[in-house]
Amino acid sequence: MTATEDRSPVVAGLLLAAGGGRRLxxxxxxxxxxxxxxxxxxxxxxxxxxxxxxxxxxxxxxxxAVRERAELPGCVLVDNPDWAEGxxxxxxxxxxxxxxxxxxVDAALVLLVDQPGIGVEAVSRVRAxxxxxxxxxxxxxxxxxxxxVLFGAGRWAGIEETAVGDRGxxxxxxxxxxxxxxxxxxxxxxxxxxxxxxxxxxxE
Numbered sequence: 602m603t604a605t606e607d608r609s610p611v612v613a614g615l616l617l618a619a620g621g622g623r624r625l626x627x628x629x630x631x632x633x634x635x636x637x638x639x640x641x642x643x644x645x646x647x648x649x650x651x652x653x654x655x656x657x658x659x660x661x662x663x664x665x666a667v668r669e670r671a672e673l674p675g676c677v678l679v680d681n682p683d684w685a686e687g688x689x690x691x692x693x694x695x696x697x698x699x700x701x702x703x704x705x706v707d708a709a710l711v712l713l714v715d716q717p718g719i720g721v722e723a724v725s726r727v728r729a730x731x732x733x734x735x736x737x738x739x740x741x742x743x744x745x746x747x748x749x750v751l752f753g754a755g756r757w758a759g760i761e762e763t764a765v766g767d768r769g770x771x772x773x774x775x776x777x778x779x780x781x782x783x784x785x786x787x788x789x790x791x792x793x794x795x796x797x798x799x800x801x802x803x804x805e
Contacts, residue, residue, distance in 0.1 A: 610707040611655055612731050612751070613699055614648030616641070617769075618714035619661025619684035619691045624797050629662040630715045632670060633795060635804045639671040640795070644714045651724035653710060657698050659691040660684075677702065687767035696757045707734050709757070711770075712749045717803065718791035724749050726789075730782045738782040739774070740790070746774070746783070747792040 618631040618641045625633075631641035641658065648656050657677040660667050661684020668678065679698040683690040692711070699706045708731050712724065723740055727749045730738035736753035739746045750770065752760060756777075763772040774781060786792075793803060 608705075610731060611704055612653060612708045612710055612728050613655035613657060613702070613706045614645070614651075614653035615692075615695045615699060615709040615711045616644050616648060616656065616658045616714060617688060617691045617695065617711065618644065618667070619659050619664075619681050620688075620715065621662035621685065625795075625801075626798075629667070630795060631660065631667045632663060633715075633801070633804060635717055639667070640717065640804070641667060641671050641714055642673065643717055644712055645673055645676060647719070647721050647724055648710065648712060650721035651710075651728050653724075653728070655699075655702065655704055655706060657695055657702070659695045659698075661691060687765075688769040689764035689766050692764045692769050693761045696752075696761055700754070700757060706754060707731070708736055708751055708753045710749050710751050713794070715795040716748060716792060717795070718793050719748060719786070720790055723786035723790035726786055727751050727784045730784050735780075736782070737774075737777060737780045738784055740786040740792070741783040742785075742787050742790070742792050746781070747786075750774070 622628040681694040734755040738751040
């Protein structure tokens with residue numbers, strides 16, 4: 602039995618929180634207030650609540666302010682200087698950081714900071730879909746693929762090759778559609794994004 606097989610798999614939370622909130626007048630999404638605290642804290646709490654002991658958070662816009670205002674104890678904070686290029690650069694930065702984590706991460710559970718309608722139960726369901734380092738799973742909402750998404754470590758290199766612009770892992774997932782385990786979360790979560798002024802009504 603190898604060292605990897607002789608322990609419980611490490612499914613790490615990877616929170617993408619680098620966005621600058623261009624359609625929100627340049628207000629970084631990580632610092633939007635939700636339930637009295639920065640939105641990034643809420644999202645980290647969801648990942649922790651779903652059982653992710655290892656959490657890496659990719660920061661970009663106003664990274665220094667996020668570090669100053671948000672309480673993120675125990676998280677690995679990853680700076681993405683290329684955050685303005687889009688989500689792809691943040692995903693690449695996050696996966697590279699997880700690959701270097703000495704705790705030996707077997708899978709990344711990717712969540713977006715601007716989706717507070719996705720809570721612990723949905724994230725837990727997708728996390729439970731882990732089977733091996735080749736696992737590929739995604740939440741689905743009324744038949745449509747959404748977040749969170751689980752990427753086994755054996756797939757990271759392929760994802761990094763195709764994660765460009767604002768497409769994130771979309772091209773990789775499209776090319777490996779048959780390998781994805783869909784996890785229905787329609788009954789426990791709402792996958793809206795906080796993108797515009799009107800969307801701010803979702804924050805509490």
